[in-house]
Amino acid sequence: MLFFTNDYGEGMHPIVLKALTATNMEQLPGYGTDRYCREAADKIRAAAKCPKGEVYFLAGGTQTNQIVIDTMLQPYEAVIAADTGHISVHEAGAIEYSGHKVITLPGHEGKLKTADLARYLREFGADASSDHMPQPGLVYISQPTEYGTVYTKAELEALRYTCNAYGIRLFVDGARLGYGLMCDEADMDLADVARLADAFYIGGTKAGAICGEAVVFPQGNAPKHFLTSVKQHGGLLAKGRLLGVQFSALFTDNLYFQICRHAVEMAAQIKEDLLDKGYRLYVDSPTNQIFVVWPDSALGELARVVSYSYWEKYDKKNTVIRLATSWATTQKAVDQLKKIL
C-alpha cells in the first residue's frame, strides 16, 4: 500500500530522532527553559532574520491557533478568516471556545483576498451599529492554504497594508509553512513572513517533528505573560525539551527547508504524472498537497493500492481526493504511483 494519505503518517525525521536520543538522559530544567529551547529559538530568529523575535514552542496546530489568537485579541475582538480556513472549519470550535467569533470571508482556492478584507473593514467602520458587533482585531491566513495554494509576496504585503490601515493585526498559520516557502511558486522567504506578520508559526508536526509548532512574534511583541496564558490554556509541557530539541535539529543545516523541498519535489512529480494521464486537478497546488478529481468508478481500485484522503464530492460521478507527500515520501513510492496511474 502506497501512503499518500497525509503528511503526518510517520514519526519524526531520523535526524530529529537522533537528536532526541542523544539528549535523552540530560537533566534539563522544565517548561521550555532548557538550553535546547533557547538554541532552537536562536536558530529560528536567525533563519527568520528577526533578532528581536520572541519564540515559543507549542505541541499542536489547533492549540497554537487557539492560544495565539486568544492572546492577541482583546475579549471583545474577533478574528477574520477565509471560510475555508482551518480555524473556521476543522478545529472543533476551539476559537469560539476561547470566546471569539471567527468572521468568515469567501476563500478563493483557500486564499483571503485583500479586496474582500478591505471592503469588510470599510463597511464595518461605516456601520452605525458596529458597537453592537464583535470588533475585528486580527486577520488569520494559512500559508500555504488548506488547498495547498500560496500567497505571493505582493498579496501578503497588500494584506499587511490593509491591516495597518485599519489598525488590526496579521497572523500566519504556518502548519505547512516550509512547503509554502520551498515550492517553485514561492517568491518569499522566512524573513519576509517575519517582516509582514505580527505573529506566525512554523509547523513541526507536518514537517519532520513528531509534534511541535514554533510560534514567532517577530517584533518581540509576544502578548504579556504569554507563558502564563499558555499554561492557562493547558498548553505548557513540563518537558519542553521535547519541542526544543526537535526544532533545534530541524533548524540545523537547513534540515527543515531541505525536507520540505523534498516533499514539494515529490508532489511535483506526481502532479506531472497525473496531468500526463489526463487527470484533472481540482486546485493547482504548488506545494505538497495535490487535489485531484477522480472518477468514482475507479476509486475502489485505487484504494486497494494507494492510501489517499477523501476531500469532497466533485459532481455526481467524480470525487476530489487529496494525495499528500512529506519528508518521508520516497522516490520509489512516487515511481510506483506513476506505474499505477
Next chain:
Amino acid sequence: MLFFTNDYGEGMHPIVLKALTATNMEQLPGYGTDRYCREAADKIRAAAKCPKGEVYFLAGGTQTNQIVIDTMLQPYEAVIAADTGHISVHEAGAIEYSGHKVITLPGHEGKLKTADLARYLREFGADASSDHMPQPGLVYISQPTEYGTVYTKAELEALRYTCNAYGIRLFVDGARLGYGLMCDEADMDLADVARLADAFYIGGTKAGAICGEAVVFPQGNAPKHFLTSVKQHGGLLAKGRLLGVQFSALFTDNLYFQICRHAVEMAAQIKEDLLDKGYRLYVDSPTNQIFVVWPDSALGELARVVSYSYWEKYDKKNTVIRLATSWATTQKAVDQLKKIL
C-alpha cells in the same frame, strides 16, 4: 551536581525511547486512532481491571485536569479540591479559564478529609441561597498528593461514599500515581482506583514518558463527544502515536510499576539518611518526594553540590526544600548524597 530537583529532569525511559525508535517509520493513522493507542488502552484496561474502561491520551497534567474537569462538569458546576491541590494553586487558573470555580477545603498534608467534604456538602444542601452559588459537581484529589502523601483505601472509599451520598463524582489526579501505588504504605492497586473513581489519570510525564497522561473513565463513562472536546480545548495531537507508543511500552512487563518502585526505594534511602543525620521532615512522605527542613545557613553549601527545589519558608532560620527521585535516579547518586549529608 546531583540532580534531585524534580521527577521530570530527563527525557524518557530508555525502553520507551526504544519503542518510539522502533515504530518511528511506521505509517499510522492520526489523532489517537493508531494501533499503539489501542494496544496501550487495552493494557491499561487490563492493569486496572476495568474491561469497560475508556482510555484517552493527553499530553500534560494541566491540560488533562482542565479537559477532564470541564467535560465532567456541567457549566454551572464547580469542582471541590484541597486548598493545596495542584488545580487550586499551580495551574494558572486553567480550571477557571474553562468557566468553573474551584471550591477549596483545607488540605491536611495535601489530603482532603471526608469529614470536611461531608460538612461542606451538607451545609451547601441546607443553605437556602444555594441556588445562587456554583453547584458542587466533582471532587478532585491527587494520589499521591502534592506533599507526597497517599490516601489509604479506606480514605478513598469514604470519599467515594460521600460523593455517592450527595450525587457528585470523584476524579483522581494521578500525575504521580505509580509512586503512590508502589510505596510501602500503599494498600491499594490500580484496580482499586478504577473501582473507586469516576475518572483518573495515570501520569506519564513524571514517570517514564517524555510527555503524556492516560485518562481512564473506568465504567465506559467518558463524557459524550470527548474527542471533540479534546480538540476544542487544543489538546488533540495529530500524531497520537507519540502517546500510544509510550504508554504501550510503559504497560508492558510492568515497566511503569517497576520504575516507580525504583524511585520510591531511592527516596526511602534518602529519607533514612536524612533522619539518621537528624534532619527534620516537613511531611513524612512515603513516595518519591521528600520535604525536609533545612537550615538557611547551610542551603548555599548544599546548592553547590545538589540541585533541589525550594518549597517554602519554614521559619526565620529554616526552609522547606524538596528532593525528588525518579526512574532515572541512580544508586550512585543516592550514595553520593548520603556522603554529602
Next chain:
Amino acid sequence: MLFFTNDYGEGMHPIVLKALTATNMEQLPGYGTDRYCREAADKIRAAAKCPKGEVYFLAGGTQTNQIVIDTMLQPYEAVIAADTGHISVHEAGAIEYSGHKVITLPGHEGKLKTADLARYLREFGADASSDHMPQPGLVYISQPTEYGTVYTKAELEALRYTCNAYGIRLFVDGARLGYGLMCDEADMDLADVARLADAFYIGGTKAGAICGEAVVFPQGNAPKHFLTSVKQHGGLLAKGRLLGVQFSALFTDNLYFQICRHAVEMAAQIKEDLLDKGYRLYVDSPTNQIFVVWPDSALGELARVVSYSYWEKYDKKNTVIRLATSWATTQKAVDQLKKIL
C-alpha cells in the same frame, strides 16, 4: 417629527405602567419568586396551551439568546442560524463569548430554509472529519425574522421535523413574536409555537414592556439548574417583580396581542400608502417593520420630518430604510406620514 425609527422608542404601555405603579409598595420576595412572576407564568402557560411549560423572565433579547442557547447546548455544540440572524450579526459575539460557534446558513429574506438545514446536517453526518468540528445541537430562528417576514406553520413544522430527524433542538427568538402572530399572513398561534419549539421567548421590550423577555420551555424541559445559570450569566434581577408585573399585565385581557395587532395595522396602512405612491418595498414584510427603497436625493427631506432607521445601501442612488410601528404608534402619526408621502 414623526417617530418611526424603531419599536422601542417609548417606555411601557400605560396599562403596564399602571400595574407597576399599583404594586410598587408591595413587599415581595426577590429573584422571580414573587406572585406576579407566578401569575405571569400561569397566564403565559394558558395562552400558549402548554400546562407543563416552565417560564422564566429575563431582561433583554441578547441576554436571553445567550443564556438559552448556552444552557441548551453542551459545551462542544454549536447553534445553526441564518446568516442574517440577530445572533449572527448584532449581538457583539455574545454566543461565541459563551463558547459556542454560530454556524450560518444563507437567510432567505431572513428565513432559514429547511432544505438548506437538512443538507447541512446530512453532509455533516457524512463527513468523516466531523469529530473535528463543532457538533450542531440547536437551530435558532427568529419569528418574525429580522426582515419582518414570518415562517408559515408548514415551514416551522418542516424545520421541527428536520430537527427531530437529526436529534437536535429548535429555539425560536420571539423578540417581536406578537407582531408575527397577529399579522394577516399568520397561520399559527402561540400554542403552535409552544408545540413546535423546544424553547422560545415572548419579547416584551419591543411590545409593551420597558424591558423583559419571557422564556418558555414548553415541555417543562428547562435546562437543569436554570436559575443558577441565569445568575452565573449575570441575568438574575433581585426585583424580579419588574418583569413579572409587566408580563402579568401584558397577558391580561389579551393586551399583548391587541397592541401587537394595532402596530401591524398601522404598518399595513403605511405599506399601502407607500405602494400607492409608487415606492418599492425591499422586503414585503407583513409585520410591524417596513423596509422600503428610498431615493438618496429625497432622504434629506424625509429626515427633516420623519425619524426612520437607515438599513443598507440599495444601489448607487437608493437606500433601504426601515419604518417601524409599535403599540405607541398613533393613527394621527400614520395619517401625517401619508400626507408627507
Next chain:
Amino acid sequence: MLFFTNDYGEGMHPIVLKALTATNMEQLPGYGTDRYCREAADKIRAAAKCPKGEVYFLAGGTQTNQIVIDTMLQPYEAVIAADTGHISVHEAGAIEYSGHKVITLPGHEGKLKTADLARYLREFGADASSDHMPQPGLVYISQPTEYGTVYTKAELEALRYTCNAYGIRLFVDGARLGYGLMCDEADMDLADVARLADAFYIGGTKAGAICGEAVVFPQGNAPKHFLTSVKQHGGLLAKGRLLGVQFSALFTDNLYFQICRHAVEMAAQIKEDLLDKGYRLYVDSPTNQIFVVWPDSALGELARVVSYSYWEKYDKKNTVIRLATSWATTQKAVDQLKKIL
C-alpha cells in the same frame, strides 16, 4: 407582618416612579444614548467630583461585578477578594464563568485587611513559580461589606497605596454604597471613593431603584469598547432610559443620600432597641443591616410577626439573623418592632 427581610422588598422610591411615569411616552434613542442617561451621568460626575469620569448603567449587581471585573482584567489575571465577598460566595460562579479566578483572603467582619493583601502580593512576587499561577490584577472590596461594616478612609487609602505599589487596580462594589457613605461612622464621601478607586458602582437596586447600578470609571478609564463588552455579556438594555431616568431622579436634590440616611437612622434605632433588650450583635454594623444573635427557641415566635433573613448558625442554641432597613422602612414599623422586642 413587619418586613425587615432585606432592602429590596418594595419597587422603587415614589419620586423615582414619578420620574419614570413622567417620561414614559417620550420617544428616546436606545442603548443608553438618551438624554436621561446623559443627565444622570452628569449628576453622578458632579456628586463624585470626577469631571472626567465615565458612567455606565447596568441592571444588577452580579452583572455589574462580572462585566467590570472581566473587562478590567486581562484574561490571565485574577481578582483578589475577601472570602466573604459577594463575588466569592453568592454570585453562582459568575466571575469564574468569565474565566477569572477569585483569589480569597480572610475577611475580617467582611473587610479585606491591607496587611493580608500586602503579604499575599509580596509572597506572590517572590514565588519562583508565579508564572504558573493566575496573575493578581485587581482588588475587589464591598463598601459597605456584606456584614454591613465600612472601610475607613485611612483603610481605603492603605489598600489604594498597596495596589499602587504592586501595580494592580482597585474596584469598589457599592451595591449599598449610599448606606456606607451616610452612616455615622462614615469618614468619607463619594468624591473620596472616586479618588481612591479605579472603578466603583453606585447601587440602585438596593437604594431606591427597581433595578440599576451606576458604574463609574472616575479617571475616564473605562475599558476600551466597554459598550461592546456590555452587549457581549448580555447586559445592554434596549431601553437604557429605564436606568437613566431612575438615576437622574436619585441624584436630583440629594434623594439618593437622603433615603440612604433614612434607612441608616431606622437601623440605628433598631440596634439601640436590641441592645437595650440585651440582644447580642453578631457584627456591630453601622449601616442598614443588623446582624443579631437570636435564641433558636424564640425564632418561631419572632417569625410570626417579623420577616427577617436567616444568616447562619451561631451555636447550638442560637442563630444569627439579619434585619435590614431601606428607604421604605417606616418609623411606624420600627416602633412596632420595638414593642415586639
